[in-house]
Amino acid sequence: MLLVALLLAGLVLLALGLVRFAGRPWLGRTILETETTSGKVFDALLMLAIALSVLAVVLESDPLLRQHWSGTFLRLEWAFTLLFSLEYLLRLLLVAEPRRYATSFFGLVDLLAILPSYLGLLIGGGQLFLVVRVLRLLRVFRVLKLGAYLQEAELLWSALIAARRKITVFLLAMVTLVILIGAFMYVIEAGNDGFGSIPVAIYWACVTITTVGYGDVAPVTPLGRFMASVVMLIGYSIIAVPTGILSAEIGLKVLRPAEATSTGSGEFQTPQPEDPKPMIVCGACLKDGHDPDARHCKFCGAEL
Amino acid sequence: MLLVALLLAGLVLLALGLVRFAGRPWLGRTILETETTSGKVFDALLMLAIALSVLAVVLESDPLLRQHWSGTFLRLEWAFTLLFSLEYLLRLLLVAEPRRYATSFFGLVDLLAILPSYLGLLIGGGQLFLVVRVLRLLRVFRVLKLGAYLQEAELLWSALIAARRKITVFLLAMVTLVILIGAFMYVIEAGNDGFGSIPVAIYWACVTITTVGYGDVAPVTPLGRFMASVVMLIGYSIIAVPTGILSAEIGLKVLRPAEATSTGSGEFQTPQPEDPKPMIVCGACLKDGHDPDARHCKFCGAEL
Amino acid sequence: MLLVALLLAGLVLLALGLVRFAGRPWLGRTILETETTSGKVFDALLMLAIALSVLAVVLESDPLLRQHWSGTFLRLEWAFTLLFSLEYLLRLLLVAEPRRYATSFFGLVDLLAILPSYLGLLIGGGQLFLVVRVLRLLRVFRVLKLGAYLQEAELLWSALIAARRKITVFLLAMVTLVILIGAFMYVIEAGNDGFGSIPVAIYWACVTITTVGYGDVAPVTPLGRFMASVVMLIGYSIIAVPTGILSAEIGLKVLRPAEATSTGSGEFQTPQPEDPKPMIVCGACLKDGHDPDARHCKFCGAEL
Amino acid sequence: MLLVALLLAGLVLLALGLVRFAGRPWLGRTILETETTSGKVFDALLMLAIALSVLAVVLESDPLLRQHWSGTFLRLEWAFTLLFSLEYLLRLLLVAEPRRYATSFFGLVDLLAILPSYLGLLIGGGQLFLVVRVLRLLRVFRVLKLGAYLQEAELLWSALIAARRKITVFLLAMVTLVILIGAFMYVIEAGNDGFGSIPVAIYWACVTITTVGYGDVAPVTPLGRFMASVVMLIGYSIIAVPTGILSAEIGLKVLRPAEATSTGSGEFQTPQPEDPKPMIVCGACLKDGHDPDARHCKFCGAEL
DSSP states (O other), X not given: OXXXXXXXXXXXXXXXXXXXXXXXXXXXXXXXXXXXXXXXXXXXXXXXXXXXXXXXXXXXXXXXXXXXXXXXXXXHHHHHHHHHHHHHHHHHHHSSOHHHHHHXXXXXXXXXXXXXXXXXXXXXXXXXXXXXXXXXXXXXXXXHHTSTTHHHHHHHHHHHHHTHHHXXXXXXXXXXXXXXXHHHHHHHTTTOGGGOSHHHHHHXXXXXXXXXXXXXXXXXXXXXXXXXXXXXXXXXHHTHHHHXXXXXXXXXXXXXXTTOOOTTXXXXXXXXXXXXXXXXXXXXXXXXXXXXXXXXXXXXXXXX | OHHHHHHHHHHHHHHHHHHHHHOHHHHHHXXXXXXXXXXXXXXXXXXXXXXXXXXXXXXXXXXXXXXXXHHHHHHHHHHHHHHHHHHHHHHHHXXXXXXXXXHSHHHHHHHHHHHHHHHHHHHTOOXXXXXXXXXXXXXHHHHHHTSTTHHHHHHHHHHHXXXXXXXXXXXXXXXXXXHHHHHHHHHHXXXXXXXXXXXXXXXXXXXXXXXXXXXXXXXXXHHHHHHHHHHHHHHHHHTHHHHXXXXXXXXXXXXXXXXXXXTTOSOOSOOGGGOOSOOOOOTTTOOOOOOTTOOBOTTTOOBO | OXXXXXXXXXXXXXXXXXXXXXXXHHHHHHHTOSSSHHHHHHHHHHHHHHHHHHHHHHHHTSHHHHXXXXXXXXXXXXXXXXXXXXXXXXXXXXXXXXXXXXXXXXHHHHHHHHHHHHHHHHXXXXXXXXHHGGGGGGGHHHHHHTSTTHHHHHHHHHXXXXXXXXHXXXXXXXXXXXXXXXXXXXXXXXXXXXGOSHHHHHHHHHHHHTTOOOOSSOOOSHHHXXXXXXXXXXXXXXXXXXXXHHHHHHHHHHHSTTTOXXXXXXXXXXXXXXXXXXXXXXXXXXXXXXOTTOOBOTXXXXXX | OHHHHHHXXXXXXXXXXXXXXXXXXXXXXXXXXXXXXXXXXXXXXXXXXXXXXXXXXXXXXXXXHHHHHHHXXXXXXXXXXXXXXXXXXXXXXXXXXXXXXXXXXXXXXHHHHHHHXXXXXXXXXXXHHHHHGGGGGGGHHHHHHTSTTHHHHHHHHHHHHHTHHHHHHHHHHHHHHHHHHHHHHHHHTTTOGGGOSHHHHHHHHHXXXXXXXXXSSOOOSHHHHHHHHHHHXXXXXXXXXXXXXXXXXXXXXXXXXXTOOOTTOSOOSOOTTTOOSOOOOOTTTXXXXXXXXXXXXXXXXXXX
8 A cells, every 4th residue: 555655646746857857848748649760669678568568467377477476577567557547647747638548448448457466566466457457459559540551541431330230130130040040059959068048059159150160159959050060151141241241341441442431321429420521630638530720639639 | 707797898898988988089089099198108108018027927937936936926917917918908999990990900909918818727738829919029020110210120020022033043052052061060070960861960960051050960970070071161252142132222222212123123023021101000090001192091091 | 783774765755755745846845944834844743753852861861860851861862853854864865966955064963963873773772973963953943053043143143253363362472471371380289189291280270271171170379369360360361351342342343244354354264254245045055155146056057 | 420421522522423323414403493394203202201201200209109110200201301411412403502402491401411320320309300300391492483373373472472461550550459458357357266367368369359269268257258248349349350361462462463453552672472484493503583684593593
């Protein structure tokens, strides 16, 4: 308890010192922006740190490695935690609207990346904390978000958004189908231990219709195997449906990128993915979607 | 026997009372229509009830849960049965042509949703009744049918209809292929217990060509494994065929939605899925497909 | 030996008698043509006979059924053999150029449908003969070939033909990939009994890259599992390649059916699948591909 | 050691003799070019030799075959090694710029095809050497590179190149997803031996999301199976993404081959795959991509 308080106090002091000595503008350019030279170096190092910290969490889960290298893992974990804590504090200090940042999606992910270690110290860490740390991976997308791959990701995303209703209809039909098939197979394969209850039979139907096919649950009666063959052929055939939907949408986007979407996608709640605007990111609140002629962030008012 | 008769009599009385006291127009707007406020609330509650009743059936199949909560499941089952019975009776009373409703697809599904419980009481319920209850899930589609997702479902459906001949040819070729492959593998893998008869070998061929791959039946001879590899590559390659068919059809629909379909789809037996007409549903027989200027249902003559 | 000779002599006499008494023109219209009323009835009965005879072969392979119904299966087998033999003889007698028919693809399939039973009588039937009988299924396609589904099958077929070079390149790359992956996994998973030789490792690579995944051979070392994950992701990604090829080809065909194919498909060896000519089948030699204004078969000279 | 030196000396002498007696121009036409008659014969023989040598390596790995035919395999291996060594030396002698050839991709592959046998003699061959020999398969692509299938391969390749950013984004999202899913399943399925560490759980997530589904690791808890079903449905749905991307790209290429690619593919580092130039290969350095009016190779300066 005391230890955590001391640690945090030390980190806050360090962050304040850094802001004072390195200079607010230079630090802002490095940490918040992504197009400056120092910003690029910082992003590269950050991605490396994220990758290494996730790798450490992943390897720590191996019983053998944990036994032999537990000390190393603990030290690595704290090194990364302190590093990310410092970065979080600096972002809070540098951003124009700290509260907006702290409650934004990436702000919460940044907090989630460091919280488990402190909580583990306070209330005894469980396995769940270990896994929450893997969520650090999501931080990678902040860096990517501002990269050259954005346009492509946006194309894919907008095709998904445009097809979202078709996909919903398709998934709903799939879920209904899987429940009905599961219920019938439960009756057909009565006596087969693998099909002991309808939920398990539904799990089997999922495994089969998606063509995964573990084989941990498999039909043994002739009728069950016949039904299973029919289910497989259905799954094999309807795999074409989402593909067809997306192909058509992506094809449309690629053919006429400006005009964009198809039937029924005219009433967007969130206009942002469709947006052909150039990528301008507010240095304060890290949000994008600004008009090319905007001078101030339309979300937090900071100068762009 | 007597109990069922009493129950039904009570339900009929309740339904008649409801119609008298709540008023026929208001009840009709609530239960039959989907665009009014009360209709939307009713549909939402109905979907919830359907989902919960199916969940109860699914969970009841688990041996452990059934043992500990058998009383709760029985009470839930009867609560839902009585609710759906009341709704069925109200629909029968409110609809202009009860006979047409009772013999329509959704009318039969509504009946199937309540029948098993009564039959279980009369002649002793078996497992099959339990499963028939899962068919209640199909009722969900009545609600959906009139929602915002209709247009998308119709697009998908009309693409499937337009591609139906290509899909038939494809499935026929698949079935022939699977039977031939099964017969040959039966000879090749003679002595392997997994391939004990041609039907089982055909089941294996299905499992393999659809890329499901349980592994409960698998080749062990070198020649068998070589043949299996060839079958896999065939399956992997021809998975493209249905996708290609559907992509082209959906692409066509999206590009020119009015004109629609491709070669050989000009002679529809059922013109309805292709129909670009607005969705007008007859309140009496629940059928759609009416012209925008129609004043009476073309199926049952009820006023629209 | 003698029995077979007697049987065949009897069949020939029966066929000759039939031709004499039923009349050559009527029999020709019934057996060879598919658009006349009697021809349609004959085709329907023939498809039924084929389906039943294949079903008998498939069910006979089941050890239990074979034990209890061996007599019935034997009698069924001979009934179908005699029926198909009679049909074969009649076709030979009715067709304008018997030799051409006998050496055509469907002529050979017709012969293969009856030969195994006679050979089984002469030299003792083995399992292989049993399976060859399943080839009767291919006869179904003769009937289909002249049906309403021809146009669709031709569209699919011509898309496959137009994409044949792309598919060849793709399959060659797949085979190379699978051999290389197999060889490396053999070294990585040395000591794992499942990967006992490179051929088995190649079989595993096939099972994995096509996403079949039996699980009869599976990696156990960390490096092997990492490699396997990479192979899966490759397989999952390149599954898109044949689909993309075919989608584009089918899309092209559907968009502009006359013009048809893409790059590099101008130099067809076999012009027939591309052929937009109407389907005219010669009653004598059963070949199609005649011009709309042709009066005589261009293959055998018989009047059309 | 001495043996290898003697062997190599003999080979060099043989190569020099061949060049002298067969004539440099004729040998060059045969070995380096692919459109001349002798060049086509040579390429066909080379492909046969490659296929046979790889087959020998693959079969040698089978314990039974290795035991009984070890002598034959050894002799075959040396026959192929000497043959390929001679070919490599001849190429070095005939090519205009030997150093450029020796450091090119295909030059290194040619060297890799013969090196393992000599190294095995010098330092004792391990299994790894055996496998490196399978890399000979890559040599097949040199022959293919200049064949009629080039255009199709280039179409596929350029579609892949044009879609490379979209595919990168997709693969990155997949890897993130797989790691996150693996970490959560590790916590959910704690106690299941199959999910003993996060790396294994990630392997399972890969197996599941790609729909491979070995079944060597499978969830057993109800929550784990529910999560697994969700993962399968995700995998089944996003399988559409790469397909959609590629279909659109290939469709574009096929529709307007000259203009080619979509958004964001204008800034190629390597312009060669997009190149609609005719295939002109430098006889010296084996590189292609020359302008139709080029007289000298733009890479090594040799005359074309």
